Amino acid sequence: MAEGQDVFARARGRTVRGFRQDEEYQWKAPFYFIQGADPQFGLMKAWAIGDCGSGGDEWEEEIKLTEQAVQAINKLNPKPKFFVLCGDLIHGMPGTQWRKDQERDLKNILKKVDQDIPLVFVSGNHDIGNAPTPETIDDYCKHWGDDYFSFWIGGVFFLVLNTQLYFNSSKCPELKQAQDEWLDGQLAIAEKQKCKHVIVFQHIPLFVKDPDEDHDYFNLEKSVRHKIMEKFQKAGIKAVFSGHCHKNAGGFYKGLEMVVSSAIGCQLGEDTHGLRVVIVTEEDIVHRYYSLNELSNQGIGKDLLDLLVKQN
Template sequence: MAEGQDVFARARGRTVRGFRQDEEYQWKAPFYFIQGADPQFGLMKAWAIGDCGSGGDEWEEEIKLTEQAVQAINKLNPKPKFFVLCGDLIHGMPGIKAVFSGHCHKNAGGFYKGLEMVVSSAIGCQLGEDTHGLRVVIVTEEDIVHRYYSLNELSNQGIGKDLLDLLVKQN
């Protein structure tokens, strides 16, 4: 594949073509990657108040730590080969209007008592008719607006003007 094409569309046959076969096929030298786990936004307050069933309405500490982790990784030299984030991403959701998830490997969702469930299709293996992609979510004071984009569409055309206009209104 040409340089700059979608790295996520390169996974085939239990390999990632982002690692060039002619360069990566045979062992040449040590490398490293970064593995992070459990940012679990909301757990620190819940743990502090001794009630892990609630209290997940404050994320400030976890956001600072996650930003610190990203900054630390970006400063590393040499750069890691890749970064993988595992485990629980969130613990609690303040002011829940929508829940975003995956695991279904196709787009799905619905509403229940004013709560929207949004299931985004996979970056990797597709089990439905959807293309490999990502969901862009715009959060305004009044609303949450989201759209699923194929990786090619997002790479080539970017975020739609209507969604970008929502960001401009907020600034």
């Protein structure tokens, strides 16, 4: 394995190296992690010129924003358990001109994340294609690790899904079936284990605001969505964190919270470039979106830090 490659490809064999179930299956104490989404190097230029189908031939703004995000994360005390990026790492689709340069520049920045803060990656549509193929998924896995996997931290079970297989698996139906079978097995584990929480990361949200909203580019098709939500709710999953929309959104389905986080990069709503801080306590999952400026200058709010005080 090339030097530094394991920093980006910790997810192998459908789990994450360093987060072992036999060491992490028991609850220890409250902790937190950082969720980011959509650095998407190249989109800001493409969006500005009205040609989002292009790979985007400039990404200096995204470089600056991602550097600011990394600097903000590195300053946090205590350190987060991990930093998860929920897809669309770059804008250039598989096979497009600027893709390799965008990947190179993003990796050069992410290498600067504190080595004690593991990186967790989620595949997005720009990472593997709107209609992925076995080849595009394999290429992603070589660069960023498995496209779906699970891991444990402190008695909490985390699932990472490839939502493109639910959005359009027409070119790789066998891979969708494999993820379906794997997910059913993972949910069976979640039902049997006495984990404190089960949390899901994915790129495309199940829904943006309402579980019964119409299907469009920014959510999953209604019948697929409801099947997954029922599975999740039955297995006791508390929260699903996603990106894709480049704006903050979300809602509830029964006891399941859908959290849609805005982008590190290009904004498509009224939000600012930012990251989400997620505190996991014995009873709750508490989260707050911070602009990059807020997190850089002020850090995490005292009310959230107080939740990290070990509970007896």
